[in-house]
Amino acid sequence: MTTTVRFTKGQGTGNDFVLFADPDGSFDLTPERIRALADRHFGVGGDGVIRAVRTASHPEGAAILAVDPDAEWFMDYHNADGSVAEMCGNGIRVFTAYLIEEGLVTLEQGETLAVGTRAGVRDVQRSRAGFQVDLGRWSLGDESPEVRARELHAARPGLSLSVGNPHVVVALASNDELEKVDLTVIPVVTPAPADGANVEFVVPEEPLVTDGVGRIRMRVHERGSGETLSCGTGAAAAALATRYWAGQGAPDHWRVDVPGGTVGVRVFAAEDGEHVSLNGPAELVFTGELAV
Structure with a gap:
């Protein structure tokens, strides 16, 4: 009916x-x-x-x-x-x-x-x-996954983390690599996350930090939806991963450029641990x- x-x-x-x-x-x-x-x-x-x-x-x-x-x-x-x-x-x-x-x-x-x-x-x-x-509070995953995607000619290491839903973030070497990744095909994550995951591919801007704000570009394959023009939790995950890789002194404020526009990410201390916020x-x- x-x-x-x-x-x-x-x-x-x-x-x-x-x-x-x-x-x-x-x-x-x-x-x-x-x-x-x-x-x-x-x-x-x-x-x-x-x-x-x-x-x-x-x-x-x-x-x-x-x-x-x-x-x-x-x-x-x-x-x-x-x-x-x-x-x-x-x-x-x-x-x-x-x-x-x-x-x-x-x-x-x-x-x-x-x-x-x-x-x-x-x-x-x-x-x-x-x-x-x-x-809310974000967390790193226990796995050290590898990710394969069409038009990437070798498996790449990914960082597993959660911002309330699961993500695997992969750093790429250039904007050219980012643009060539074919996300009409589901990336293969090994070991496979039990509940699946959104997979983000990210490239840092040059310079990475301007006026205290980190800058990255991102594309994403969303679990259950395919490639989308933007993913809010994915943008947060990509910023958190880049901040983690950058190490001590990395900024808490990030600007994430996605195919559909730009969102802002902020990391801040809370009573129950480190939180991440998204604005757009x-x-x-x-x-x-x-x-x-």
Whole structure:
């Protein structure tokens, strides 16, 4: 049986999403329906699908509300292939813009909104440039993976880390190498991460640091979506990896250029360890209805 969904298309530096409100969590959001909404030929088209559900109505909501009772809304995020994802850095900014546009929340410049996600509660602040999200504590992985990708003529070492979802970051030698990598084919990570991973390929700018801000370029293959024009958590992971490789004295502020634009990353101390935040734009493109 088909159901008509009233949706909004949104994007953050070209990372695009189909969003819709289902406050009570009553819509049967199957993988088939997610793929239909995200299909770029027969559906709306997007790198992912985001459902706005009241946290109290989501199966994982009780744990979220136990941590922060103010996290009224849950970002129910799914990749374009129908699989579930823990977190999406560009998506949560667009999600916040959507909640504001729909009148589901109010958020003035400088104010903070608590949002429930599968990676935990994430705080989003409205700023002049868009939105900034605290992605929480980051961590290095235990593995030392190798990555093979089409048009890279040898396996490259990667750095495994988490910013609420899994990433493997690979440093390349030049912009020419970065542009030639063929990400229409899924990079092969060895050993394979148990839950898969987003794979980022990064090149430092020359000079690496200007006016105290690190500069890098990045492309990404997202788990469950393929190559995307931007990945917010991937940008954070790429900045963290480059900072780690650069060693002592590396900056805490980073500018990450992706095919869809530019985002900012900041590393800062918190009570539970070192956190990383992401800032950038969020745009709602159009609304419509689709039977799925």
